Each structure stands twice: as structure tokens, then as C-alpha cells.
Amino acid sequence: MSITDKTPSNPRELTQNPLKKIWMPYKNGLPEKTHISEKGLCMTNCPTLIVTVGLPARGKTYISKKLTRYLNWIGVPTREFNVGQYRREFVKIYKSFEFFRPDNEEGLKIRRQCASAALNDVRQYLTEEQGQVAVFDATNTTRERRETIIQFAEQNGFKVFFVESVCEDPDVIQENIVQVKLGSPDYTNCNTEEAVEDFMKRIKCYENSYETLDEVLDRDLSYIKIMDVGQRYLVNRVLDHIQSRIVYYLMNIHITPRSIYLCRHGESELNVKGRIGGDSGLTPRGKEFAKNDLKVWTSQMKRTIQTAEALDVPYEQWKVLNEIDAGVCEEMMYEEIQENYPLEFALRDQDKYRYRYPKGESYEDLVQRLEPVIMELERQENVLVICHQAVMRCLLAYFLDKTAEELPYLKCPLHTVLKLTPVAYGCKVESISLNVDAVNTHRERPENVEVSRMSEEALLTVPAHQ
Amino acid sequence: ATELLFSLLMKITLAVTHTHTHTQHVLQHRASEASVPQFCNSPTMIVMVGLPARGKTYISKKLTRYLNWIGVPTKMFNVGQYRREAVKIYKNFEFFKPDNEEAMRIRKACAAAALKDVTAYFTKEQGQVAVFDATNTTRERRAIIISFAKEKGYKVFFVESICDDPEIIAENIRQVKFGSPDYVDRDIDEAMEDFIQRIDCYRASYMPIDDERDRKLSYIKIFDVGNRYLVNQVQDHIQSRIVYYLMNIHVTPRSIYLSRHGESELNLLGRIGGDSGLSPRGQKYANALATFIKGQNIRDLKVWTSHMKRTIQTAEALGVQYEQWKALNEIDAGVCEEMTYEEIQENYPEEFALRDQDKYRYRYPKGESYEDLVHRLEPVIMELERQENVLVICHQAIMRCLLAYFLDKPADELPYLRCPLHTVLKLTPIAYGCKVESFFLNIEAVNTHRERPVNVDINRNPEEALQTVPDHI
Numbered sequence: 015m016s017i018t019d020k021t022p023s024n025p026r027e028l029t030q031n032p033l034k035k036i037w038m039p040y041k042n043g044l045p046e047k048t049h050i051s052e053k054g055l056c057m058t059n060c061p062t063l064i065v066t067v068g069l070p071a072r073g074k075t076y077i078s079k080k081l082t083r084y085l086n087w088i089g090v091p092t093r094e095f096n097v098g099q100y101r102r103e104f105v106k107i108y109k110s111f112e113f114f115r116p117d118n119e120e121g122l123k124i125r126r127q128c129a130s131a132a133l134n135d136v137r138q139y140l141t142e143e144q145g146q147v148a149v150f151d152a153t154n155t156t157r158e159r160r161e162t163i164i165q166f167a168e169q170n171g172f173k174v175f176f177v178e179s180v181c182e183d184p185d186v187i188q189e190n191i192v193q194v195k196l197g198s199p200d201y202t203n204c205n206t207e208e209a210v211e212d213f214m215k216r217i218k219c220y221e222n223s224y225e226t227l228d229e230v231l232d233r234d235l236s237y238i239k240i241m242d243v244g245q246r247y248l249v250n251r252v253l254d255h256i257q258s259r260i261v262y263y264l265m266n267i268h269i270t271p272r273s274i275y276l277c278r279h280g281e282s283e284l285n286v287k288g289r290i291g292g293d294s295g296l297t298p299r300g301k302e303f304a305k306n307d308l309k310v311w312t313s314q315m316k317r318t319i320q321t322a323e324a325l326d327v328p329y330e331q332w333k334v335l336n337e338i339d340a341g342v343c344e345e346m347m348y349e350e351i352q353e354n355y356p357l358e359f360a361l362r363d364q365d366k367y368r369y370r371y372p373k374g375e376s377y378e379d380l381v382q383r384l385e386p387v388i389m390e391l392e393r394q395e396n397v398l399v400i401c402h403q404a405v406m407r408c409l410l411a412y413f414l415d416k417t418a419e420e421l422p423y424l425k426c427p428l429h430t431v432l433k434l435t436p437v438a439y440g441c442k443v444e445s446i447s448l449n450v451d452a453v454n455t456h457r458e459r460p461e462n463v464e465v466s467r468m469s470e471e472a473l474l475t476v477p478a479h480q
Numbered sequence: 481a482t483e484l485l486f487s488l489l490m491k492i493t494l495a496v497t498h499t500h501t502h503t504q505h506v507l508q509h510r511a512s513e514a515s516v517p518q519f520c521n522s523p524t525m526i527v528m529v530g531l532p533a534r535g536k537t538y539i540s541k542k543l544t545r546y547l548n549w550i551g552v553p554t555k556m557f558n559v560g561q562y563r564r565e566a567v568k569i570y571k572n573f574e575f576f577k578p579d580n581e582e583a584m585r586i587r588k589a590c591a592a593a594a595l596k597d598v599t600a601y602f603t604k605e606q607g608q609v610a611v612f613d614a615t616n617t618t619r620e621r622r623a624i625i626i627s628f629a630k631e632k633g634y635k636v637f638f639v640e641s642i643c644d645d646p647e648i649i650a651e652n653i654r655q656v657k658f659g660s661p662d663y664v665d666r667d668i669d670e671a672m673e674d675f676i677q678r679i680d681c682y683r684a685s686y687m688p689i690d691d692e693r694d695r696k697l698s699y700i701k702i703f704d705v706g707n708r709y710l711v712n713q714v715q716d717h718i719q720s721r722i723v724y725y726l727m728n729i730h731v732t733p734r735s736i737y738l739s740r741h742g743e744s745e746l747n748l749l750g751r752i753g754g755d756s757g758l759s760p761r762g763q764k765y766a767n768a769l770a771t772f773i774k775g776q777n778i779r780d781l782k783v784w785t786s787h788m789k790r791t792i793q794t795a796e797a798l799g800v801q802y803e804q805w806k807a808l809n810e811i812d813a814g815v816c817e818e819m820t821y822e823e824i825q826e827n828y829p830e831e832f833a834l835r836d837q838d839k840y841r842y843r844y845p846k847g848e849s850y851e852d853l854v855h856r857l858e859p860v861i862m863e864l865e866r867q868e869n870v871l872v873i874c875h876q877a878i879m880r881c882l883l884a885y886f887l888d889k890p891a892d893e894l895p896y897l898r899c900p901l902h903t904v905l906k907l908t909p910i911a912y913g914c915k916v917e918s919f920f921l922n923i924e925a926v927n928t929h930r931e932r933p934v935n936v937d938i939n940r941n942p943e944e945a946l947q948t949v950p951d952h953i
Contacts, residue, residue, distance in 0.1 A: 025763060025766070025793065025796055025797060026796055028757075028789060028792060028793060028796070030789075035787075036787060036804065037787065037788075037789050037792045037804075039796060229708075233708075245695075245712070245713060246691075246695075246710070246711065246712045246713070247709075247710070247711040247712075248708070248709070248710050248711075249708065249709040249710075249711065249727065250707070250708045250709075251707060251708070252727065255863065255866060258724075258727065258728055258866065261727065262720075262724045262727075265711065265714065265720065265723065265724075266720055314491075314492050314493070316484070316486075316493050319484065319493045319495070320484065323482065323484065323495055331492065331493075333852060333855070334855075344846075373817075379806060382806070383856075390717065393716075393717060393720065
């Protein structure tokens with residue numbers, strides 16, 4: 015990339031995009047995007063293909079789904095492609111492990127076709143649907159199969175990163191089978207013992223031909239080998255930023271059972287008056303909260319700290335858990351925003367995720383500043399996070415795999431604790447209402463989001479307040 | 481009784497308990513005091529392992545610098561240093577021969593002295609991480625350290641560097657050993673010869689960390705300068721951060737260019753913050769910067785700016801792709817945004833004084849502190865470590881934070897580092913540190929550097945407060 019000889023005496027005009035408040039050059043009244051990459055980081059140049067490797071019941075699908083969820087949340091379009099799924103669609107009914115026997119020619123043919131179909135969809139996702147990362151979830155236990163994938167990637171200009179899970183602990187494998195295989199469509203009509211027995215035999219079918227990633231033979235490949243559910247990792251040839259982030263993430267997750275509790279601060283004075291943001295004290299109502307025995311985190315805003323104080327346990331303050339900065343609209347009521355900044359108010363309704371308050375933040379900014387919180391939550395066990403409406407929506411979206419469009423409208427009422435417990439491939443949510451009245455602060459997206467709308471239409475969905 | 485008190489300096493709410501001990505009334509801070517969560521409970525010893533010239537000291541110094549910058553008090557203990565103090569004059573490699581009993585005794589004593597200082601650092605100086613930099617190539621030596629740490633309640637994390645590429649080793653020796661006090665009067669060939677024999681002294685007894693026998697230890701093995709890593713039993717947050725950092729650094733030669741935006745309209749008026757455009761002189765600087773960068777003939781230069789108009793306008797003049805980072809935005813001065821220092825003194829004299837008392841930790845009302853800046857710049861530093869040639873066009877406070885990281889400046893110096901307008905700093909890693917070259921591009925600009933005044937008391941008078949304010953319109 016070289017500096018051109020362009021005469022610098024006519025610098026390009028800059029205009030600020032009204033939604034995201036990003037400065038961009040423009041010409042003839044239209045924005046020019048040639049020279050800018052925004053959001054602070056161009057994560058990937060060529061798309062990346064993540065390829066799982068490992069015997070059945072080693073957590074490949076668990077890792078695939080979790081990684082996909084994390085990457086999408088931080089803004090990297092990612093999709094997983096589970097070859098087993100393709101097989102289930104092709105072979106409508108699963109009879110037994112015999113399908114997977116290495117001498118079952120018919121079975122092998124079908125499985126090869128399914129892998130090809132999946133790779134085809136990968137190609138489409140990465141080249142035509144603006145995907146940046148595809149997670150190819152299958153056993154991929156032979157060097158031959160992996161070589162096929164490498165060639166496919168080379169032909170299409172994709173980077174390849176292998177994630178191998180190696181585990182010989184029978185207890186862990188048993189637990190895996192119980193948690194996720196028994197509920198699989200393959201075993202809906204079997205009892206537990208039958209299912210476990212069949213699955214064990216299925217694993218055996220792969221064992222003889224399993225060629226683990228080798229330090230010498232595969233030294234030119236980029237990969238991470240996860241051993242014994244995270245006791246040990248071997249990391250080889252990390253090529254770029256996104257691979258580095260993936261490695262960091264995979265090294266921080268664990269499967270020890272635990273629960274994460276998310277709640278907002280107790281009702282505050284500003285909540286009662288219908289004002290947003292600010293740093294105020296609690297109302298008398300807000301001081302009733304159940305006590306618990308966990309790691310407790312708060313923001314640095316007084317209302318979350320007061321809430322934590324009531325629990326009488328040690329807690330840690332995180333500045334990054336502070337509520338979204340509403341900039342010039344801090345401490346305003348929605349009515350006041352409509353009166354003073356009707357254009358801003360409409361833009362926000364048009365794209366609430368990307369909309370940035372003037373001199374403030376967007377939900378998209380929040381996600382970026384919350385990433386270290388998510389990383390630390392992954393490392394920890396039982397944690398109670400006392401935070402704020404927008405922040406809680408972002409954290410919840412991560413755990414429940416909600417899209418950017420849904421995220422800003424997730425319901426996170428005051429005086430309700432959400433208990434999240436990882437189970438199988440997802441997260442169980444229990445909503446615990448503390449039976450203490452509080453004002454509603456949830457504003458639905460109104461029907462009319464046009465800049466030209468009337469005040470009444472804009473304020474239609476504002477919740478009641480004093 | 482617990483009270484919530486608001487720290488006027490840091491703008492955080494702390495729970496304080498009033499307790500009475502005998503006749504004393506003691507205030508105890510229960511919640512975390514700093515503005516970032518504390519991740520270290522027990523102190524941690526990072527123990528280097530590896531033959532000479534494998535980059536142990538390079539890693540130790542860099543890691544120490546990084547941890548201190550992110551706010552984890554860390555200190556390095558280089559056993560070679562202790563040996564140089566005990567044995568004033570280094571004769572030759574024979575000192576390191578495994579059958580040299582006298583020398584063995586001295587070396588063991590040095591390691592013990594270093595461990596003693598580690599204890600003092602943890603118990604008396606509030607240190608959180610100690611980097612124990614020595615070869616530690618035998619299981620016996622490592623067992624002594626493990627036992628020491630266990631007895632004191634310190635966590636241990638090993639960092640082993642394994643490398644057999646003769647070119648890398650030779651380059652290491654050239655870069656850092658020739659300048660060592662051990663070889664100050666030797667010519668290069670002599671020194672190289674001696675050092676190679678020194679390495680041989682360790683080779684016979686070198687037992688790398690064993691993946692089977694040592695599977696309960698926490699460690700990272702770095703192979704061939706980062707080609708491959710083996711990570712075992714990461715215990716906690718700080719170890720996880722250390723692993724992430726070590727996996728992102730590299731030794732490929734490159735340079736990092738730091739510059740502020742060209743002079744802005746608000747700069748001319750002596751106003752802080754805001755989002756104004758470039759002044760005419762600022763625009764001239766942008767053009768001069770383009771010429772300068774072109775003249776540097778930099779391979780594959782990446783250009784980064786903030787989201788603020790003035791850095792973007794500066795980058796526009798270069799005519800190349802650039803990336804905007806919100807994390808590079810100037811410090812948020814909260815209620816003081818777009819004020820002059822005179823106005824701050826008039827409207828917020830107490831705030832102004834508090835800032836002079838502790839400029840690093842001081843947080844503007846509804847704004848940020850330098851300490852906050854470091855926290856939000858950490859991903860920028862991590863990416864700078866991954867990258868090669870980069871030009872960062874940013875702002876005064878931001879540039880001070882980045883510079884402090886590269887030049888290992890402590891928190892109390894950081895907010896006073898000089899980062900004048902229209903000057904490019906070129907940082908090139910060399911040996912154990914960073915070479916700095918400063919290029920003033922000959923376009924005049926206002927001075928925006930305000931020194932700490934003599935009187936920082938809240939009750940000072942305005943003249944004393946405004947004494948060091950630079951001139952403006």
C-alpha cells in the first residue's frame with residue numbers, strides 16, 4: 015500500500031453520518047467509503063474457516079456453537095455448519111452405529127456427500143452472504159479428510175484454523191453423552207442404556223482411523239489442540255488477529271457447572287421520574303433485595319453500588335458496566351428528547367443497535383466495552399452482575415444468542431433477577447421476580463420511525479412515569 | 481456502620497466502615513479502591529526457564545513493562561544481575577562450568593538473595609507479580625522455587641523459551657550480549673566464542689519442563705520465538721492475560737509512528753476536547769506528514785485514527801486506507817469539554833486543583849481519567865504488538881499513554897510526557913527497549929503542554945493555578 019501522488023491541496027470534505035456519528039469523506043453530497051475501515055478493527059481480510067477435529071463426544075459441537083455465538087456478538091458474522099445435521103436430513107432415519115462402520119461403503123459415500131454439501135454452503139456463506147467466519151463442525155479425524163478441506167479453502171482463498179479436542183477421561187465423555195446425545199434426534203426412540211451403548215460403539219468406529227494433529231507432520235497448519243477440557247493447550251502458527259482472539263476465548267471457557275445472575279440496580283429516583291441515565295440514589299422501594307452467596311460485580315454508578323451494599327458481601331466495581339452514555343440526552347425524559355432532538359429520536363428508532371447519542375454511545379459501542387466482562391464471566395463460576403438496562407440487554411444477548419436487531423429490545427425489568435445456567439448447547443433462563451413493585455422502563459419500538467413523524471407517534475410507546 | 485463516600489478525585493463511590501479500635505477511629509475501605517477490578521489475590525511469581533540467549537530477559541522486561549502499564553505492580557529480578565554484584569569481574573565462561581564448585585555456591589547464593597528480595601517486594605512493597613529471570617534449567621532448581629512459593633502462599637507460573645535455530649541465537653547474542661557488562665572489554669569474536677561455550681555449560685544439565693511429570697504445574701512453553709505454544713493449567717485471570725500477551729508479541733523488526741492530529745481550531749483558542757476541524761496550519765501539517773511518511777519508505781504501513789474529525793482530516797491527506805478506532809478518542813473531559821483552563825479555574829477551581837494533585841487518577845466530572853484511558857487503550861496496545869509498521873494519529877493524552885507503555889514511564893510521569901503538535905515520534909524496538917526518534921515537521925503550532933504548577937492546594941489563588949497555562953488566543 016503506497017502513498018499516492020494526489021495533490022493534498024484539495025482535502026476531501028468530511029461529513030458526520032447522522033446515525034453512528036462517524037466522520038466520512040463525501041463528494042457531491044454522497045459519502046465515499048473507499049479509504050475507511052471503521053469500528054476500529056478490520057478483523058479479517060480473507061474469510062476464515064474454522065475446522066473442528068475430534069472423536070465423537072469430545073465437545074466439538076459445544077465449542078462450535080459457543081464460538082459462533084461469541085464471534086457474532088462481537089460483530090464478526092459467523093455461522094456453523096454441522097455435518098451431522100446434513101447427514102440427518104439425508105438419511106431420514108438413524109438405525110444404529112453400523113452406519114458409521116469404516117467398512118460400510120454406502121454409509122461412507124453418504125457421509126462424503128454430506129461433507130461436500132456442507133462445504134458448498136460454506137463457500138456460499140463466505141463469498142456471497144458476507145460471512146466472515148464459518149465453523150465446519152465434524153469429526154475430521156483423518157488427515158485425508160483434512161487435506162480435502164485445506165485444498166477447498168486454498169481454492170477459495172479462505173484461511174484455515176483447526177480446533178482439535180482431545181479427551182480420554184471416561185467420566186467426561188459419559189457426561190457429554192448424557193447431556194447432549196441422549197436428546198439427539200438420532201436417539202429419540204431409544205432408552206438411555208441402549209443409546210449409550212450404541213453411541214459408544216459409534217465412537218469405536220472412528221478410533222482406528224483417528225489421526226490426531228501431529229506436531230511434526232502438521233507443523234505448517236494453524237491450530238489449537240485442546241486437551242482434557244482445557245487442562246492443556248497446544249497452539250500452532252496463529253496467523254492473524256481473529257485467530258488470536260479465538261485462541262484467547264477458547265482458553266478462557268470452561269464447563270464447570272455454575273450460574274450467572276443478571277439484574278439491574280434497585281429502582282432509582284430518576285427511574286421513577288422517567289429520566290434516563292444519570293447517577294442518583296435509590297428510592298425506599300428499591301432497597302429490598304435478596305441476599306446471595308456469589309462473586310458480585312457492580313458498575314461505578316451509585317445505584318448499583320447501593321444495591322450491592324444491601325447484600326453485605328464483597329463486590330467489585332467495573333467502570334465498563336456503567337450504563338450507556340446518552341451524551342447530550344443524559345438525564346432527559348423521552349418527552350424532552352422528542353422536543354429537543356426529534357431527528358435523533360427518530361434515528362434511534364430506525365436502528366437502535368447502531369444509533370449513537372450525540373457525544374454519547376451506541377449499543378454497538380457497549381458491546382465492545384463489555385467484551386472483557388464477558389471474557390471474565392467465562393472464566394468465573396457463580397457471579398451476580400448488578401448493572402443497568404442497556405448493559406444487561408447486551409450481556410443477555412450474548413448468553414441467549416440474540417441478534418443485534420433484537421438486543422436493544424430485550425426485556426430487562428427492574429426488580430427481576432435472571433438466572434442463567436448453561437445446559438447442553440445453550441443456556442437455561444429463570445426469571446426471578448422479587449415481588450417488589452417498580453416502574454417500567456421498557457420502551458418498545460414505535461410503529462412510525464420516520465423523521466417526519468408527529469410527536470404523538472414518537473411518544474406512543476413511552477412507559478408511564480411521574 | 482457503613483457509609484458510602486464519593487471520592488472527589490476518582491469520582492467513585494466507596495463503602496467505608498467506621499470502626500473503633502481502642503481510642504482510634506479507623507476508616508476501612510471495604511470495596512475495591514481502584515477504578516478497575518483487582519484481579520490478583522495471592523501474589524504471583526513468573527519463573528523463566530531456558531538456556532542462555534533464548535529471550536528470557538527480553539520476555540521478562542517486556543512482560544514487566546506491560547503488567548505495570550495495565551496497573552499490576554510488577555518487578556523483575558534478574559539473577560545474572562545479582563551475580564555481577566557478587567563477582568565484580570567476569571573472567572570467562574569457566575565460571576559457569578558445572579564442576580566449578582566455588583561458582584556454584586555463589587550462584588546458589590545469588591538465587592537465594594533474589595528470592596529473598598521477591599518476598600520483600602510482595603510483603604513490604606505491595607507488589608503483585610515478580611518475574612524471576614534466570615535459566616532455572618534443572619528440575620532441582622525449579623523444585624526449590626516451587627517449595628519456596630508454596631511455603632509463602634505465592635502462585636507460580638513458568639515461562640519456558642525453547643529455541644534451536646542457530647541464527648536466532650546468534651542474533652540474540654549480537655543484540656544484547658555484546659553490550660552486557662560481562663563483555664564490555666572484549667572484541668566481538670571473543671565475546672561470541674565465550675558466550676557459546678557458556679551456553680554449552682548449561683546444556684548437559686538442561687531438563688525442560690516435562691509434560692508428563694510436570695502436568696500439575698502452570699506454564700507456557702514458547703517454541704521458536706512464537707511459532708508454537710504449549711499452555712498448561714492456567715490458574716487465574718492474570719495468568720490468562722499473561723498467556724494472551726505472550727502469544728501476541730513478536731520480534732520481527734518494525735517501527736511504530738505516533739503523531740497527534742494537526743493543530744485544530746480549538747487548540748488555537750486554548751480549549752480542551754471537543755470535535756473541531758484542523759486550523760490552516762494543521763492542514764499544512766497533514767500535508768507535511770504525507771510527505772514525511774512517503775519519504776520514510778515504509779513497507780505495508782497501517783494507519784489508525786480516532787473517531788474525531790481532526791485525526792481523520794490529518795489521515796485524509798495521506799491518501800491511503802486508514803482505520804478509525806473509537807478507543808483512540810481523546811480523554812473525555814466531561815463537564816469541562818471545550819473549556820479553556822481559565823474557565824475551568826473559574827467554574828471548577830476545586831476540580832482543577834485535584835487534577836494537579838494527582839493527574840493520573842483524577843477523573844473529570846462525567847468524564848475520564850488517564851487511568852481510564854490506559855484501560856481502554858489496552859486492546860490498541862495488544863493489536864500494536866501483533867502488527868508491524870503502524871502510524872497512529874491520535875491526541876495528546878492518548879499519545880502520552882501509548883508512549884508511556886513503549887518507554888516504560890510510570891503513572892506519575894505519564895500525564896506530563898511531552899507530545900507536542902506537529903511532531904512525529906518514531907519508535908523502533910531495539911535490544912531490551914525502544915529507540916525514539918523525534919521529527920518536528922517545521923510547521924508552527926500552539927503549545928498545549930501545561931506543566932504541574934507549584935501550588936496544587938485547593939485554596940491556592942487563580943494566578944498560582946494558571947501559572948503554567950500555555951499561551952493561546
